[in-house]
Amino acid sequence: MYKINGSIWIEGERGAFIGSGRVVLLENIKKSGSISEAAKSMKMSYRQAWELIDSMNKQSQKPLVEKTSGGAGGGGTIVTKEGERVIKLFKELQNNFRKFNETQSKKLTF
């Protein structure tokens, strides 16, 4: 029994913009409010995580992730409304891709 699988991502003029790893990073930042916590949970260095965030923020008209300073917790990192929108959009895309793969898999005749 064969099935179709694949990987999908969004590119800008400067290369990769959003892919599944970057979306997981955004979700982990949202959960933890911290880049270093998010990086740790993905076995990634802080620097790697920061570079991915920087790449996304620079390619987007509005930032997807922002540092907050001060307040009771002494500041942290948040996913902006634009970031939330990008997460949602990418998940819809992944869902459509899954459906595409299922439909195409039915056409396989070997």
Next chain:
Amino acid sequence: MYKINGSIWIEGERGAFIGSGRVVLLENIKKSGSISEAAKSMKMSYRQAWELIDSMNKQSQKPLVEKTSGGAGGGGTIVTKEGERVIKLFKELQNNFRKFNETQSKKLTF
């Protein structure tokens, strides 16, 4: 301007069956009639090429590639009818995937 890009492949129960690299290998074997020529043109070792062919042949009910022996040329390697069918099927899949990506790219609102 953003666009969607991706990669797609066909999996069997034992993992990867057909992907774009494997299809290029089949096409190169068809062109040259030789595994070693095909491998060389892809900067791949003979062993790597042979392992890919072996993996495809073992996962398919009918072999995709066969060695021929004797004849004027002293034998060589051919892509079978089933191999031709798989090449065609995968190219159609890639074409549908390209269309899917174009349609989905139009939905991007950032």
